[in-house]
Amino acid sequence: MNGMIDDQTLDRQLREAMPYIDDDGFTARVMARLPAVRPRPQWLRAMVLLGLTILGSAMAWMLAGPFVRHGMVQLANFPIWLLVVLAFGCGLILGALAVVAMVHKTPEARDFTRLRF
Amino acid sequence: MELTDADLIARVLVDDDHHAFAELVRRHQSSVRGLLRQLTRADLALADDLAQETFLRAYKNIRSFRGEARFSTWLYRIAYNCFREDARRRKEVVGLNQEQLQMEHDPQTVDPGLRHDLAHALKALPLHERAAIVLCCQNGLSHDEAARVLDIPLGTVKTNVLRGREKLKKMLAAWAPG
Numbered sequence: 218m219n220g221m222i223d224d225q226t227l228d229r230q231l232r233e234a235m236p237y238i239d240d241d242g243f244t245a246r247v248m249a250r251l252p253a254v255r256p257r258p259q260w261l262r263a264m265v266l267l268g269l270t271i272l273g274s275a276m277a278w279m280l281a282g283p284f285v286r287h288g289m290v291q292l293a294n295f296p297i298w299l300l301v302v303l304a305f306g307c308g309l310i311l312g313a314l315a316v317v318a319m320v321h322k323t324p325e326a327r328d329f330t331r332l333r334f
Numbered sequence: 335m336e337l338t339d340a341d342l343i344a345r346v347l348v349d350d351d352h353h354a355f356a357e358l359v360r361r362h363q364s365s366v367r368g369l370l371r372q373l374t375r376a377d378l379a380l381a382d383d384l385a386q387e388t389f390l391r392a393y394k395n396i397r398s399f400r401g402e403a404r405f406s407t408w409l410y411r412i413a414y415n416c417f418r419e420d421a422r423r424r425k426e427v428v429g430l431n432q433e434q435l436q437m438e439h440d441p442q443t444v445d446p447g448l449r450h451d452l453a454h455a456l457k458a459l460p461l462h463e464r465a466a467i468v469l470c471c472q473n474g475l476s477h478d479e480a481a482r483v484l485d486i487p488l489g490t491v492k493t494n495v496l497r498g499r500e501k502l503k504k505m506l507a508a509w510a511p512g
Contacts, residue, residue: 221507222503222507224499227502227503228471230452231471234452236368239364240364243359243385244359247363248356248359251390
């Protein structure tokens with residue numbers, strides 16, 4: 218009875234020493250301590266949907282008429298430098314919105330100490 | 335079809351779905367409680383309190399789970415932090431407990447079963463070795479994953495596993511064949 222226990226036996230014993238632990242009400246105790254779910258106001262969702270519907274309808278009504286044709290003619294008459302500035306401005310605004318969304322969605326971006334370079 | 339952990343996490347994030355979180359708790363409670371039982375040297379009440387705290391923290395911080403590691407690995411990391419904070423609060427000497435080690439070597443207290451002896455031997459290991467052994471050898475984490483959980487270098491994890499195993503083998507030498 219001397220020497221050492223072999224690796225295989227040790228590994229097997231270690232794995233078997235970690236049996237499945239029955240829940241036995243543990244999950245229920247955890248769930249009871251969670252903060253209550255805040256009910257989401259259903260009227261808010263309804264109002265947003267209604268607003269979007271009205272906006273979409275208004276846009277469709279405007280675009281369906283001579284608005285598009287007139288707009289295109291006016292746009293064609295713009296000097297080229299103005300079109301370039303317009304396009305650049307739109308790009309900047311979209312880029313800024315994307316950065317704001319990224320910072321909002323990514324916790325790491327809000328806390329620079331957590332960024333890994 | 336059973337939902338994956340990622341599906342359940344998405345439901346918690348989007349709809350604050352408590353049922354989805356309950357399923358995550360049910361899936362991982364055994365391994366988290368098992369880990370904490372080993373870390374607390376089988377103090378079942380303390381281990382369960384810490385496990386509850388682990389899942390509460392996981393719920394509150396689930397937005398910071400980036401999905402780079404397995405969800406279980408992320409939970410183990412929270413569990414380990416809970417344990418360390420609690421140990422610090424209690425000013426517990428985390429490491430080799432001389433009284434327990436002495437008990438290990440007292441032939442009158444040696445139990446007949448190898449498994450029972452192994453449990454005692456594990457308790458006698460210093461925390462850093464015990465944690466590495468439990469994570470890598472019992473919970474099946476890779477050395478890299480264990481290094482993330484324990485927040486120590488990969489090489490240190492390998493050393494701790496190696497040293498822990500050697501100590502276990504020595505403590506269980508009586509069970510060696512021949």
